Amino acid sequence: MxxxxxxxxxxxxxxxxxxxxxxxxxxxxxDPTVEKLIQVCIAILVITLIVRALSNSVPRYIQDNDTRYHLRKTINFIGYGLIFLFAASIFSDNFTYTRL
Structure with missing residues (x-):
């Protein structure tokens, strides 16, 4: 080597x-790539913990099974979206502050 x-x-x-x-x-x-990978891993861990905490607290406040199921699925979907957006923003140099 x-x-x-x-x-x-x-x-x-x-x-x-x-x-x-x-x-x-x-x-x-x-190496900057390893640093970015570490940042993404930490973000995945934090977002996953937050999503799990929210998903586990849903049954306490919502009694209807159908609503509870859809809310948990929505929380999980939003968590996956946040992970994807965070990873894309870390690895893309052009994905910084954009104007609408």
Missing amino acids: PILNDVYYQNKLSGLVAIDFISIIQHWLK
């Missing part, structure tokens, strides 16, 4: 090649 040559070091006692994982992680974090 020519990119990570500075990351490898020779263990003089056993002659085995070991990897300095902290250096590899620091090298990966310098």
Whole structure:
């Protein structure tokens, strides 16, 4: 791996090649794509937690089964839409503030 040559070091006692994982992680974090992937993963986690909390609280306030079902499906659909919009805005440089 020519990119990570500075990351490898020779263990003089056993002659085995070991990897300095902290250096590899620091090298990966310098890459803007990895940074964007981390942001998207965190956003997916947060949005999913919010959607689950809302979906689980719906039965307490709505008694009608049909309305409760449709509201939970709508909440899930909005969550998927938010995840898609957030991921698109992170990975697209042209998707910043647009005028209507």
